[in-house]
Amino acid sequence: MTVMNIVQAINEAMDLKLAEDKDVVVYGEDVGVEGGVFRVTEGLQQKHGEKRVFDSPLAESGIAGTALGMAISGLKPVIEMQFDGFSYPAMNQIISHISRFRNRTRGKYTVPLVIRIPYGGGINALEHHSESPEAYFGHTPGLKVVIPSTPYDAKGMLIAAIEDPDPVIYLEPKRIYRAIKQEVPDGKYTIPLGKAKLLSPGDDITVIAYGAMIREVQKAMVMAKEKGISVELIDLRSIWPIDRDTIGASVRKTGRGLIVTEAPQSYGPAAELISVIQEEAFLSLEAPPKRLTGFDTVIPLPLGEKHYMLSPQRIAFEIDKIMRY
């Protein structure tokens, strides 16, 4: 066991896979010499060589499209989109090819690759550096889309993603890259993709969140507890597929549901989760399931983020409202 943060856990997952599997290559913008703008790939080029960990030309569609070419010819690329807002030029490659090459060729060519993307707000960054694009990916048939919220999950889920036979979008909650430290097992272990995790059991209301929002919900739970409200917290971990069994079982038990995401509201993951609750737990509901999300606005520049980002107070306020329905 080693105590580490999310950045170190992701780094260790790539390090282990690079050492174990000579088909794994890691590339993107600044991931080589510099070790990534967040230092997530730090030391990997020095250790595994320039042929396997390298800086590519600065072009996201190019990074994604070439990764498909590598994947269908036997490599396992782990590519980085430097920031959420920079992943959009790669969308054509992701939506039109990466997600569906297996289907198009009836399984003759498969695309075992991982696209790592630091995502989310709350880091006082420039425009295009604070976005939550998970709905775009979750809406795309053929992808798996996952988001860890702890160092333990970050390592096990990334190893699982690299070993997965299909393309995985691995979103990294950059706001909590270094905020949480945790004991992480040495060596290899995997966490199955597509499974949510019950973080803390409770009786009165189910809150579903993921990524950096987990920590905010946990703070809100302390406030709720003071009012005698027992919250059950689920870390979704997988945007697609959604673990409807875990969600259904929880809401059937508590009778109430709140979804907390920082992504914009309309057509977002929260809407999808509410549909799942309706389908799985309708007859157990004591109150309409609710969503607390980012606004359907552009996420503001740093001085305005206080209005956009969901605070523990706001989450607690919403929990309270649902309880008093």
Next chain:
Amino acid sequence: MFDINTLKEYSPIENKIYRVIDDEGKPVIKNWKPSLSNEEIVKSYQDLLFARTADMMAVSYQRQGRMFTYPPNLGQEAIHIAAGHVMQREDWLVPAFRELGAWLAKGVRLSEVFLYFRGHEDGSRFLDANRVLPVAVPISSQLLHASGIGYAMNYRDEEAAVFAFVGDGGTSEGDFHEALNFAAVWDAPVVFIIQNNQFAISVPLAKQTRSINLAVKGLAYGMDSVLVDGNDFFAMHDVLSFARQHVLENKRPILIEALTYRAGAHTTSDDPTKYRSSAEEEMWAQKDPAKRLKSWLVRKKLWNPADEEALIEQFRKKIDTEFDIAEHYPEYKLDDVFGYLYEELPDELKRQKNDYLNFLNSQGGQK
């Protein structure tokens, strides 16, 4: 014979077109000799005739309502046949969608081509073909796959070249430029082939670029580039043979602009009379690749035009048999919708499939 000196001589900056035979099939370069044997040249002409016959029959199947949208190859076949001859089994073919002769040369079954354009994904299985990618519809997006494959070939020390196709309109897409740049930076063994057939659906080349030609774009990426008469089978063959050797020996990509003309429509849904004149079409008909190669063969007494009709009749029977396979392919099943998106069907998709099966059962059984 095309070598490194010819490459220098034909720098695209000079806007000089590599051409070996004229419109009447007469050699235009002194002392030029084909690098293929007479038998190989005759075989190539037969392959061209076969591909042309299949292509024209595909258009008529479509007109008969037996196939959906299809992109005709008429007028561009010399490029495909030359590429088909040069490509080796271990080489990769990364098509756009108008390279029928090259697909067939790589082992794609004609019945698969028909099946694809009849609307079944099984037409991209390519059961007998090694290293052929499926049709790429989003323009130029496939070129990046070629650059990535090229990286993988270097990474694995494989002696295999990648042949990637795009059209003239595709050179305006960002992915075209990214693909060239990545391949050049990575020293990837990719032969990029632009089929400049003068039109992107209805839009003429003059509205795509202010460059003096398309090959010149490669120079800016530090690539060797050459402009070639794409309706001249020998010129195409010379350039492609050189290109394959060049990318493998020197570990660098090359860009080839093949000048040609799409004699047919963009696809069977298109009407070219709206955007081009019959005078222009007639002018290009004089440069038809089949006509030029045939003239060369007849002059050399290697081909008797009187035999052609019987041969084509034989081809037509074979093509009809292939179409029959596609037309009587097993019915599209529900598993064809769900079965190939992921290695293992996720529970969510099982649930959606079951919902639909329940509906089908309510209607009196599964279809």
